[in-house]
Every structure is written in structure tokens, then in C-alpha cells.
Amino acid sequence: MEISEDVVIVGAGIAGLATALALKRVGVRSLVLEKSPELRATGAAISLLSNGWIALNHLGVAHKLTSTSPPTSKGFVTNVANGATQEVSYTGVQQIQGNKNEHRMVHRKALLEALAEELPPGTIRFSSKLISIHTHITHEGFSIATLQLDDGTIIKAKVLVGCDGLHSVVAQWLGLKAPVHCGRVAVRGLAVFPQGHGFKQEFQQFVKPGVKAAFVPINDKDLYWYMNYHSSSTGEEFGGDPKLILREVKENLAKDFPPTFLEVVWHADLSSIHWAPLMYRQPWDVIWGHLSKGNVTVAGDAMHPMTPGLGQGGGSALEDAVVLGRHIGNSFLQNGRRIMPAEVDRTIKGYVKERRWRASGLITASYLAGWAQHVKSGWLTKLIRDIIFYKLLYSFIFGSTYFDCGELPRVPSKVE
Ligand SMILES: Cc1cc2nc3c(=O)[nH]c(=O)nc-3n(C[C@H](O)[C@H](O)[C@H](O)COP(=O)(O)OP(=O)(O)OC[C@H]3O[C@@H](n4cnc5c(N)ncnc54)[C@H](O)[C@@H]3O)c2cc1C
Known part of the structure; x- marks a missing residue:
């Protein structure tokens, strides 16, 4: 079987579903390929901070989750060795940013379903594993991606977005170094x-x-x-x-x-x-690596896997989705509601330029947060974790999670 699509997204995780929804909001149809027979909710739950909720708001789904996910405004860190407890508050972040920060837990399944149920029927093709990618340049000089699935299906796409997670086939095809x-x-x-x-x-x-x-x-x-x-x-x-x-x-x-x-x-x-x-992917591989080639790019863990020190993997995947939706949406709307192959390369480069530094910054901040909280030696732990990290750096590092990735373009209603 051979199929042709404007936009193909590989992976129905947070990044893939959110990207498909961002595109739907700007009027672009996409096909999502998922290797599993159903939505996978590995990891049970996820904490989302302000940037995640702002992105979900731009996608129009935050309200479906906030009613069942109460905000967590503070926490306590207990030192197991001596029972000493330190209070950690998100209000410090609010003071630095002058904004209301938000931290809520959600069931992963609820998040995936909230995104998936907004998509038109047939958008997700389950049991569809991407095994290889080839691109060719057409007579007009545009790049088309040809995807081979493990069931023998061939799909041709004007735009290919790899949201296929940590061991991304699309990231490998782009030549990105493997996560470490x-x-x-x-x-x-x-x-x-x-x-x-x-x-x-x-x-x-x-x-x-x-x-x-x-x-x-x-x-x-x-x-x-x-x-x-x-x-x-x-x-x-x-x-x-x-x-x-x-x-x-x-x-x-x-x-x-x-x-x-x-x-x-x-x-x-x-x-x-x-x-x-x-x-995680080394931040310099995100800064200097090929995050796109022509009409092919990556989002979410496929682009920037990170350690969970700041709880940012999911939130930053949602940011990617909105930013990519905005770049593709603007081009689509300016070209008479069509994906113009001649525009795709420039459009995707705009998305990559906007995400590269933000993603590498979050990888670095997450790594530092995790490292500071896991120092092994006794006196170093006290200095780095309890004094430098929690007392001095915590608010600053967590400040990076108050981030608005920007809105999706408004789609004018069609005049019939
Ligand atoms: C221990 C731990 C705790 C975490 N805690 C948090 C947290 O509190 N908050 C937070 O924001 N983030 C957290 N994260 C990170 C977060 O889970 C990920 O960043 C997020 O799930 C990435 O979403 P994704 O859609 O990019 O990738 P994934 O969720 O991995 O989705 C990829 C999808 O692609 C599919 N796929 C893969 N290969 C193919 C293929 N070849 N063909 C077709 N489909 C394919 C997979 O089946 C999967 O459905 C944590 C991560 C870990 C490891």
C-alpha cells in the first residue's frame, strides 16, 4: 500500500499528539504513526509546571485536566540521615518572575487521551512502526520523504516530524548523536x-x-x-x-x-x-547538531531527551508542538491554506532556530538540578544540595519553567 500525506508525525506520545493537535488548530491535517496497538502511558503520571500548562492552554485542552489535577504549591525535602526537613515553595519562583507559577500532577493516560480525543477520527494509525526513511528531491527541487513501515506500507510526506522518543529513528536519520x-x-x-x-x-x-x-x-x-x-x-x-x-x-x-x-x-x-x-542528549549536540534536514525534523524526546531533575521533558515537548504548529500554521495560512513544498525548509528552520537554545538550556538546568540533588559525599551534599542548590539556585533554576512558548496563529473563518 502507498499513501501520500502533507504532514506525517511519528509517535503518539505527548510530543506527537500535541503536534498533531497544534496543526489541527491551524487547519493542517496530519497523520500520526504509532508502533503500539494503543496509546502508551509508560511512567504512570507526570508533573507539569507553568510552561506545560501554558502550552496546553494554547492547545485548548488545559481546562480538561486542571479540574481533576489540583495545584501543588509547596513541598518538603527530608534528609533521611537526620530527619531534618526543608520547605521548598514555588512562591520564590513567583517573586522572581512576577508571574503565577503552577505545578500540577496528571495521569499520563489522561493527558494523552485529552490530546487524542481532540483529533479528527483516523488521525492516529496504530501498530504502524517506522523502519526506514529516504528523501528525494523532486523535479521542482523540493524534498519529499518516503517512509517504510514494518507492515510494508510506504508513505510519502511533504513534512516529516519525528516524535518517536528517546531511541528515535528520525533523530538517527538526521545524524544526531545517541542519548547518553x-x-x-x-x-x-x-x-x-x-x-x-x-x-x-x-x-x-x-x-x-x-x-x-x-x-x-x-x-x-x-x-x-x-x-x-x-x-x-x-x-x-x-x-x-x-x-x-x-x-x-x-x-x-x-x-x-x-x-x-x-x-x-x-x-x-x-x-x-x-x-x-x-x-539525556548532550546540550552541545542540540546546539550544533542537525535538528532538521529539509522537510524532516524532530520534537520532544526525539530532539532533547533530558534527565527528570526539573520535570521538563513533557512540558518542553508541549512547547515544541505549539512552536512547530505556529511556524507551519503561519506558512499554511499565508499560502492559501496549502503546504507549499518550496516553503517547508524555511518554515522548519524557523522552528529549529526557536527551539535549539531553549531545549539545550533545559537539558543543562535539569542535569544540574539532578546532579546537585544526588551528590554522594556527606559534607559536599550539605554544601551543594542543601545550601547552594535549595537555598541559592532553586528559585533561579525553577524560574526557567515559567515560560510562554507563544500562541498559535488565529485561523480566520473561511468565506464560502
Ligand atoms: C523517570 C522519569 C520521570 C519523568 N518525569 C517527568 C515529569 O515529571 N514531567 C515531565 O514533564 N517529564 C517527565 N519525564 C520526561 C517525559 O516522560 C518525556 O520527556 C516525554 O514523555 C516525552 O514525550 P515524547 O512524546 O517526546 O516521547 P515518548 O513519550 O517516548 O513517545 C514516543 C512515542 O513514539 C512511539 N514510537 C517510537 N518509535 C517509533 C517508531 N519507529 N514508529 C512509530 N512509533 C514509534 C512510541 O511507542 C511512543 O508512543 C520523565 C522521564 C523519566 C525517564
Whole structure:
């Protein structure tokens, strides 16, 4: 089978669905290819800060999620070794930026569904794995991408956007260097309290040298929890078995943690548990690398995988979507509501130029935040984590999450 499309997006994660929705808002139809048979919500939940909510607002879906995701205005960091607790407030960020910062947790599935249900039927093609890409230049001098799927389907696209995550086929095709391991791994999951958990809407973090864990309510019954720790493991010892992962947390990693954290872990929902090495792309590879070639580009983790120190992977993917939607939308509207192949290269370069420095800045800030919170040595921990990071740099670094990626162009209604 051979199909021709104006815009093809690879991957129905946060970046892919949000990009398809941004394009829909400006009147551009797209096809989203997803290798899984349904939406994948790996990682259970996600924290979104102001930049994510602003982008969701531009996409017209924030209101669908905020009613079920109450804001978290402060948190506490407990030193496991001595029980000392430090309050961390988002109000510091508000003072610096002069703006209202916002932090809310959402179920990943709810976020993906909120985006997907806005798309026209048939936009997402499931069980469609991209295996190779070729481009050719037409007689008119324009680039067309030819995609081969694992079921034998061939798709020709005027624009190709790789939103295919960490191990992106599109990023590899662009020649971007592979993401690197930061030396830490993460266990994430949900804890479910059918009768209600009774915790306040606050972020509770627990730190000891080399280990950071936290939980935060998503609603009155569900909590999101995670544990990040130093390890070069590939996860083979767990073989993907959530029972073994949970046993490692309970019997080893968190055995000396306060009872509040252990209570949350005891309520873990096995089906939600996920173990992952923490990977990122070197910021200089984002600054100097080929983030586009002609009519092909990348967004989300395919462009800028980052460590979760600032909780910015999802939020920055939403920013990408709005910015790409704006660049393609402006060109589309100025060209009589058509994707003009002659314009595509310039349009995509405009998107890349706008995202390159922002994305590399977030990778760097996330790395520094994670590093400062995971220092292994005792006195260094006190100096770097408790004094330099939380007292001096926290507000400044978190200030980068108050960011408005800009609106989508308004689409004038058609005169019939
Ligand atoms: C431990 C941890 C905690 C995190 N916490 C947060 C947080 O609190 N807040 C936050 O904002 N971010 C967080 N992140 C980051 C966030 O999860 C990612 O940045 C985000 O999911 C990226 O979305 P994406 O759409 O770019 O990629 P993905 O979510 O990986 O989606 C890619 C999609 O592409 C599909 N795909 C892949 N290859 C192909 C192919 N060849 N053909 C077709 N389809 C394909 C996949 O099946 C998948 O559906 C965290 C990450 C980790 C590891």
C-alpha cells in the first residue's frame, strides 16, 4: 500500500499528539504513526509546571485536566540521615518572575487521551512502526520523504516530524548523536489508596547521598511516587518484572526511609511500576547538531531527551508542538491554506532556530538540578544540595519553567 500525506508525525506520545493537535488548530491535517496497538502511558503520571500548562492552554485542552489535577504549591525535602526537613515553595519562583507559577500532577493516560480525543477520527494509525526513511528531491527541487513501515506500507510526506522518543529513528536519520546515560536510574509508579490517602497536596521528597525519592498526590486516592538512584545497571536483573523492582525498593533502596514513604510504596500499583535508566542528549549536540534536514525534523524526546531533575521533558515537548504548529500554521495560512513544498525548509528552520537554545538550556538546568540533588559525599551534599542548590539556585533554576512558548496563529473563518 502507498499513501501520500502533507504532514506525517511519528509517535503518539505527548510530543506527537500535541503536534498533531497544534496543526489541527491551524487547519493542517496530519497523520500520526504509532508502533503500539494503543496509546502508551509508560511512567504512570507526570508533573507539569507553568510552561506545560501554558502550552496546553494554547492547545485548548488545559481546562480538561486542571479540574481533576489540583495545584501543588509547596513541598518538603527530608534528609533521611537526620530527619531534618526543608520547605521548598514555588512562591520564590513567583517573586522572581512576577508571574503565577503552577505545578500540577496528571495521569499520563489522561493527558494523552485529552490530546487524542481532540483529533479528527483516523488521525492516529496504530501498530504502524517506522523502519526506514529516504528523501528525494523532486523535479521542482523540493524534498519529499518516503517512509517504510514494518507492515510494508510506504508513505510519502511533504513534512516529516519525528516524535518517536528517546531511541528515535528520525533523530538517527538526521545524524544526531545517541542519548547518553547520566549514571542514575529511576523507578516510578502509582500508589493507590481506595479509601483516600489523606495526604495534603504537597510534594514530599526524601534524600540521602546518591538516592532521591518523592511522592505527590494526583488526586485524593492516587499518589505518584518515584525513586532515583546512582546505578549503571541495564535493568537485566529485574527482567521487567515489577515484583522484583518493588522488592528492590522495599528491601534495599528505601529500607531506612521514613515510614510515610514506605507506606506509599506498600500501596504501589504493580501494573504501573516502571524502571528506566536516565538518559539525556548532550546540550552541545542540540546546539550544533542537525535538528532538521529539509522537510524532516524532530520534537520532544526525539530532539532533547533530558534527565527528570526539573520535570521538563513533557512540558518542553508541549512547547515544541505549539512552536512547530505556529511556524507551519503561519506558512499554511499565508499560502492559501496549502503546504507549499518550496516553503517547508524555511518554515522548519524557523522552528529549529526557536527551539535549539531553549531545549539545550533545559537539558543543562535539569542535569544540574539532578546532579546537585544526588551528590554522594556527606559534607559536599550539605554544601551543594542543601545550601547552594535549595537555598541559592532553586528559585533561579525553577524560574526557567515559567515560560510562554507563544500562541498559535488565529485561523480566520473561511468565506464560502
Ligand atoms: C523517570 C522519569 C520521570 C519523568 N518525569 C517527568 C515529569 O515529571 N514531567 C515531565 O514533564 N517529564 C517527565 N519525564 C520526561 C517525559 O516522560 C518525556 O520527556 C516525554 O514523555 C516525552 O514525550 P515524547 O512524546 O517526546 O516521547 P515518548 O513519550 O517516548 O513517545 C514516543 C512515542 O513514539 C512511539 N514510537 C517510537 N518509535 C517509533 C517508531 N519507529 N514508529 C512509530 N512509533 C514509534 C512510541 O511507542 C511512543 O508512543 C520523565 C522521564 C523519566 C525517564
